[in-house]
Amino acid sequence: MNEIVLQIDGKEVVAREGMTILAAAHSAGVAIPTLCHHENLEPYGACRICTVEADARGRTSLVAACVYPVEKDLVVRTRTGKVDSIRKLLVEQMLAHAPDSEQLQELARVYGADRDRFEKESSFCILCGLCVRYCAEVRKKNAVGYIDRGPRREICFIPEVASRECWDCKECFPLCPTSALQAAYVLTEALIAPPEQEKSSCSCSSFLP
Numbered sequence: 001m002n003e004i005v006l007q008i009d010g011k012e013v014v015a016r017e018g019m020t021i022l023a024a025a026h027s028a029g030v031a032i033p034t035l036c037h038h039e040n041l042e043p044y045g046a047c048r049i050c051t052v053e054a055d056a057r058g059r060t061s062l063v064a065a066c067v068y069p070v071e072k073d074l075v076v077r078t079r080t081g082k083v084d085s086i087r088k089l090l091v092e093q094m095l096a097h098a099p100d101s102e103q104l105q106e107l108a109r110v111y112g113a114d115r116d117r118f119e120k121e122s123s124f125c126i127l128c129g130l131c132v133r134y135c136a137e138v139r140k141k142n143a144v145g146y147i148d149r150g151p152r153r154e155i156c157f158i159p160e161v162a163s164r165e166c167w168d169c170k171e172c173f174p175l176c177p178t179s180a181l182q183a184a185y186v187l188t189e190a191l192i193a194p195p196e197q198e199k200s201s202c203s204c205s206s207f208l209p
């Protein structure tokens with residue numbers, strides 16, 4: 001595979017064609033925060049916390065490092081005023097969902113995010129999709145899915161699959177950046193409560209902290 005030379009934070013980095021900026025940065029020891037990324041899953045690009053500035057072909061853009069592929073002579077900056085203020089805003093929005101998440105609190109400390117900036121949301125889920133994708137791509141069980149659309153979108157366990165597969169697995173719980181215990185709650189609720197017919201085969205409508 002072809003080698004590609006780019007620059008990350010002033011450092012020359014040799015990457016392989018097809019690598020993402022995130023993978024190239026990690027290979028060079030440059031840290032970029034992530035929330036929806038998992039090395040065993042397909043890149044997703046949902047949370048945008050990995051946003052970096054990239055100069056390519058005379059243009060500067062803000063891109064998600066976990067999905068953007070490296071290219072020759074790309075110049076990447078992982079910490080600029082713009083990048084930090086985007087990450088700060090994103091963390092503040094996510095803290096409205098999960099104010100007690102240790103991962104989010106650590107990011108809030110780094111980027112100076114205010115955990116009370118936005119009104120609290122009823123769902124603890126930040127829709128990183130890790131649980132849904134892990135269950136589908138790695139475990140191949142599809143016991144967790146999405147329900148509703150837009151701002152009402154949430155994850156939920158499919159009771160008939162979860163009751164069969166989840167008790168002996170639960171591998172998605174520690175992946176959740178907000179609260180594994182809350183995810184466990186959702187599973188418990190899904191297994192105990194019968195599914196509401198009007199919400200397809202999912203049983204949960206909101207997540208309680």
Ligand code: SF4
Binds near residue numbers: 124129179
């Ligand atoms: S429940 Fe957790 S892991 Fe699943 S999508 Fe929501 S935040 Fe991500």
Ligand code: FES
Binds near residue numbers: 048
């Ligand atoms: S880690 Fe890149 S978008 Fe979430």
